[in-house]
Amino acid sequence: MARKRTLDLEKYREILIEERDRLQAELKRIEDKAAGRDRLHSEQAGQDFDEPGGDAAIETVERAQAMAVGASLREQFDEVNAALAKIENGTYGICDSCGKQITKKRLEVLPWATLCKECRSGLSGM
Numbered sequence: 001m002a003r004k005r006t007l008d009l010e011k012y013r014e015i016l017i018e019e020r021d022r023l024q025a026e027l028k029r030i031e032d033k034a035a036g037r038d039r040l041h042s043e044q045a046g047q048d049f050d051e052p053g054g055d056a057a058i059e060t061v062e063r064a065q066a067m068a069v070g071a072s073l074r075e076q077f078d079e080v081n082a083a084l085a086k087i088e089n090g091t092y093g094i095c096d097s098c099g100k101q102i103t104k105k106r107l108e109v110l111p112w113a114t115l116c117k118e119c120r121s122g123l124s125g126m
């Protein structure tokens with residue numbers, strides 16, 4: 001029986017949806033942190049201000065780190081969503097750039113890959 005080698009899309013869809021939900025929760029947490037919403041206590045607790053500037057400086061660094069992490073998470077979140085959209089429109093596993101099949105091995109490692117290895121490495125530095 002000649003059976004076309006197809007990807008197990010349901011499996012990848014499940015992985016991607018799980019990953020999307022995880023990233024969404026993580027992004028929410030990080031955005032709250034970047035916005036300083038988990039730091040209200042330091043504004044309310046006057047007795048913590050015996051080291052003028054100390055808390056604020058740490059906060060600034062933490063917010064900058066949170067924003068950097070948030071930016072890379074958002075990037076990945078966009079990739080996961082793009083891969084999910086490709087499952088919906090039937091182009092999952094096909095490179096966005098050259099139209100070649102992305103290897104199954106690559107998709108096992110990076111289920112949200114939308115570029116083949118060659119095209120992705122051509123973009124390195126981005």
Ligand SMILES: [Zn+2]
Pocket residue numbers: 095096097098099100115116117118119120
């Ligand atoms: Zn390609």
